[in-house]
Amino acid sequence: MYPADFAYxxxxxxxxxxxxxxxxxxxxxxxxGHSLIPLLxxxxxxxxxxxxxxxxxxxxxxxxxxDRLRIGALTPHAEVAASSEVATHAAALADxxxxxxxxxxxxxxxxxxxxxxxxxxxxxxxxxxxxxxxxGIVGAGxxxxxxxxxxxxxxxxxxxxxxxxxxxxxxxxxxxHGSAYAKFPHPAxxxxxxxxxAVVTADGDTCRSAAVALGGLxxxxxxxxxxxxxxxxxxxxxxxxxxxxxxxxxxxxxxxLGDVFASADYRQAMAPVYVAxxxxxxxxxxx
Amino acid sequence: xxxxxxxTINGRSYQRDVEPRQLLVHFIRDLxxxxxxxVGCDTSQCGSCxxxxxxxxxxxxxxxxxxxxGASMTTIExxxxxxxxxxxxxxxxxxxxxxCGFCTPGMILASHELLRHNPDPSDADIRHxxxxxxxxxxxxxxxxxxxxxxxxxxxxx
Numbered sequence: 001m002y003p004a005d006f007a008y009x010x011x012x013x014x015x016x017x018x019x020x021x022x023x024x025x026x027x028x029x030x031x032x033g034h035s036l037i038p039l040l041x042x043x044x045x046x047x048x049x050x051x052x053x054x055x056x057x058x059x060x061x062x063x064x065x066x067d068r069l070r071i072g073a074l075t076p077h078a079e080v081a082a083s084s085e086v087a088t089h090a091a092a093l094a095d096x097x098x099x100x101x102x103x104x105x106x107x108x109x110x111x112x113x114x115x116x117x118x119x120x121x122x123x124x125x126x127x128x129x130x131x132x133x134x135x136g137i138v139g140a141g142x143x144x145x146x147x148x149x150x151x152x153x154x155x156x157x158x159x160x161x162x163x164x165x166x167x168x169x170x171x172x173x174x175x176x177h178g179s180a181y182a183k184f185p186h187p188a189x190x191x192x193x194x195x196x197x198a199v200v201t202a203d204g205d206t207c208r209s210a211a212v213a214l215g216g217l218x219x220x221x222x223x224x225x226x227x228x229x230x231x232x233x234x235x236x237x238x239x240x241x242x243x244x245x246x247x248x249x250x251x252x253x254x255x256x257l258g259d260v261f262a263s264a265d266y267r268q269a270m271a272p273v274y275v276a277x278x279x280x281x282x283x284x285x286x287x
Numbered sequence: 288x289x290x291x292x293x294x295t296i297n298g299r300s301y302q303r304d305v306e307p308r309q310l311l312v313h314f315i316r317d318l319x320x321x322x323x324x325x326v327g328c329d330t331s332q333c334g335s336c337x338x339x340x341x342x343x344x345x346x347x348x349x350x351x352x353x354x355x356x357g358a359s360m361t362t363i364e365x366x367x368x369x370x371x372x373x374x375x376x377x378x379x380x381x382x383x384x385x386x387c388g389f390c391t392p393g394m395i396l397a398s399h400e401l402l403r404h405n406p407d408p409s410d411a412d413i414r415h416x417x418x419x420x421x422x423x424x425x426x427x428x429x430x431x432x433x434x435x436x437x438x439x440x441x442x443x444x
Binding site for chain 1 (some may be wrong): 288290307308309329330331333334337343344345346348350351390393398400401416418419420439
């Protein structure tokens with residue numbers, strides 16, 4: 001399968017990429033290409049030009065400074081999955097990054113490309129929502145930061161403007177919490193049929209607070225506020241986690257996705273199972 | 288629009304002017320004449336197009352050739368050292384880790400990636416590490432044995 005013809009420009013810096021974006025209306029940014037190239041090959045996307053940001057060195061890498069874990073947009077999933085900093089401060093993100101696609105896909109796919117693409121069956125959006133991550137953006141109008149909850153607007157739709165570039169994600173690293181990601185992967189594509197991220201803070205065996213985000217089920221990830229309220233203040237045991245997870249249906253609304261592999265009814269029925277698994281794993285790490 | 292690129296494959300430089308839309312796998316096969324790398328599913332699921340790009344396993348059906356400009360690649364044709372099979376190639380032969388052979392180049396290079404990270408994998412590690420490579424003949428049993436055999440051979444070296 002060949003993509004339709006397009007012009008190709010290689011950006012030497014974020015500023016250069018911004019300039020190229022403004023000069024070439026309709027152009028798409030190319031990083032690892034593992035979301036964009038499949039769309040080009042299927043001709044679901046036919047942009048007039050690609051701007052390759054894949055060689056901008058300062059967009060890649062993981063660092064921790066002043067209570068913030070920072071992950072550059074070009075950091076490949078394999079590096080996130082293997083990072084001790086990510087495992088320490090955002091274990092759910094390491095879980096999720098290590099379950100994207102397969103090893104070769106994780107070598108090429110990038111964090112920034114993944115979230116800018118915003119596939120509803122992607123793993124990272126739900127994790128970033130549960131971790132209350134912020135997304136760093138540079139554009140013609142200046143730099144800005146958007147919370148993950150406000151970044152993912154719908155199916156393959158984000159708050160990113162036409163002339164804007166994701167530069168990094170940041171996660172608060174100073175909190176004592178446990179986090180985990182539980183996934184039901186599609187057996188062929190390995191995209192998330194259901195992906196649940198949970199972040200738990202605990203006082204001993206009691207849940208002080210929890211953040212739970214649901215992915216794969218809906219056009220964009222949502223926080224499971226009914227589940228979060230139900231588990232808050234409760235003991236972190238099987239009975240209370242199961243009871244809280246059962247509230248997931250109240251958080252799903254009426255836009256549940258379904259396909260030939262997994263119907264909307266099936267996904268709705270399975271959601272509490274994965275919510276309970278994510279909460280249980282996060283609780284074990286929070287203690 | 289054509290873009291001049293220079294990709295080193297198996298130690299040899301290939302300088303060509305390519306359309307930006309050219310996929311890396313087609314550059315390797317059609318311009319490089321190296322047909323060991325296969326086009327299977329063409330959707331980055333089956334792994335038959337797996338090559339090493341600057342030493343790292345990637346699926347060449349989901350890379351543009353222009354993205355690999357300046358890179359050094361290894362395909363299955365470059366794995367043997369001056370006619371001596373790589374221990375992985377030897378092991379796939381020895382343990383009958385193939386039947387039709389279509390998936391084998393990608394399977395061997397994905398196994399190379401697996402052993403780079405984990406030189407002493409369990410059978411479960413091997414199955415998990417090769418999850419991006421599909422074989423429709425062997426049922427995987429002999430592939431797992433071959434990778435295990437290669438790990439032992441490499442450890443003895």
